[in-house]
Amino acid sequence: MSAATSPGDFRRPDTLALAHMWVAFSLFAVGTLLGLYQLLERAGMVPASARTYYGSMTLHGVVEAFVLTTFFIVGFGYFVTATSLGRAVRWPRLAWIGFGTMLLGTVVAALSIVSGNASVLYTFYPPQIAHWTFYAGAALLLVGSIPWIVITLAMQVRWKKENPGRPIPLSQFGMASCAILWAWTMVGVVVEVVFQLLPASIGLTQTIDVGLARALFAWTLHPIVYFWLIPAYVGLYTIVPKAAGGYLFSDEMGRIVFVMLLVFSLPIGLHHVFVDPEQAAGWKLAHALGTFLVALPTLLTGFTVTASLETAGRLRGGRNLFGWIRTLPWGEPVALGGILAVVTLLPGGFGGLVNASYAMDAMVHNTQWITAHFHLIFGGTAVTVYFAIAYYLWPRLTGRALYSRRMAAAQLWLWFSGMLALTLPWHYLGILWMPRRIAWAPFDPQIVARWRPYSLAMLVGGTMLVLSGLMFVANLLLTHRNRNAAADREMVYAETMEPVVSVPALLNGFTTWNWLLVVLMAMAWAYPIGQFFFMDVHKTLVWGVK
């Protein structure tokens, strides 16, 4: 790994990173409040209103899934690239233009949603069409992240040229895989927005090819989850072991995992339309098998991160088979966040395997099971690591000591238990056929009565999550204003158990993997997307949302 870097070593992008992350985390807190409102509305504790409910749900989804993630990842990404490669961000003005574009897009889309003109939810399935400002805002958010992709890769290419034969630091290797994945990922939704949704929302077209739109969105819908997850894995591999006082178990396995995440998560999006009538069974089965492959890097990560934590526990005096667990630094927020995130991966990954199981998906498709699954894997695992990373970075970025370690640890436990209290009953409600995304439940009382106790448990979980989210933001804010200076501002990454002297070219760059992706994506999507251009397609009329 690279040597430690302090703010003065070169123009470290501390402000750039902070600006991105503050947007991410302040909107994240607003988003959790919306989530609680939705739970209260469904429990009948606030006046029922479909208009407010679906508007709130659209904003909640857009804020947590698109705004929190993109801003956090881009900000964290600049910081990781600069500190791993030991140089200033290239083209800093371009980076700030990207930030401004993303922010503008966020504001435009948020206003569009709040005005009630865009209640199409964050998945915006046509032929329901929102006001054009919604798509324009979303497009700006996407476009604003492109400078980050360019800068991340340009800096890596230049570093490689100047350091021939040296392995790229794992932290940078992971963020580069994330940037490349993001470029591939956005193609589907960008084509859908530019060629289908924007023309329909402006009124240029009155009809839309829904099958094509669903295929293009499915292209994006799976890898986008890994765009959110890879930075969390970068944190688990390169920051958490250090904070826990241990060593990274294996650098090479980390590289293999990042390559796998990139290559496997892209050509499998059809599993989001397993029960759609416009795609054939054979293609769905092919994508289902690919979906199982993407479980591999996560299984490997679970092992490597646990093994790295074990080195920390043993260095701290842990003995015997499980004794090291007790001696882990449970009061250290960064380590604790990593531990809880890995624990959350277990039920989250299990649910994912059920969803991936082809015909079995029909049992849980679009029920609360699905909502539970992605809250657990995204809100549980990914966001918990985002918290841990923030606790690690805030003193380094602001130069102020973390306001309260105890509050941070309490916040993480509260988030962990709240997420379980929310999602475990939610999974069960899904098995009891409760549909997702309903403002209330006007069904036969027998079935509604069966759901009630679990709905109440969710309410408890949701309240815990809101409290935890506010504690998190408060702690960051108080850190920022803390009179006590941080002990040190050096950015250090975890060291590997055995030093990495050289790695094969395949694990030190992405050219070959990109070519492989060209082939795999053509195999996976040429027919499922291409069929709409030669089969007998009937376009359908566009529908408004009010």
Added chain:
Amino acid sequence: MHIHPLEKRWAAISLLLVGTLGGLIVYTAVAMSIHPPSNVEAIDSTRLHLTPEFSEENLGVKREKDGTVVARVVMARFMVVPHEITVPAGVPIVLRVATPDVVHGLHVAGTNIGTQVVPGYVSQVRTTIDFASVARIGVRNADGSVTVPLFCNEFCGLGHQSMWGRVIVTPK
């Protein structure tokens, strides 16, 4: 480049796990013909009411000439037409569903009937309803049949939650 022996062993276990699960899926698909609904059958949804199959008098449950029971349903914002269908348990049935407007989802409690309903396409589900399963969660009627709800489970507009119907299942 070195990979720890423990890591190699874990990688092998992971591969075995993933391979077993994938193998099971392929086995149930190929040998037992268990697939999600995927018939890829186009229909002009803007003229749905004019197509003979989904015209009003043809909706509901019919026994075809070859003896199969076919239920035809239209899902439109925000209703299920007909609102109530009666199907027998224990015999193979076919559900054919279409929509004149936006994307809907159809999910029948107590059964494995679940499909997206996409404008421009006919969704088709072939299944056999297990009476014991619906009896566990449904409402028992005086004649011995059981009523279970049928939900729209894809967001289809501000009235989405009000879009549901009933399936009455008669014992074999």
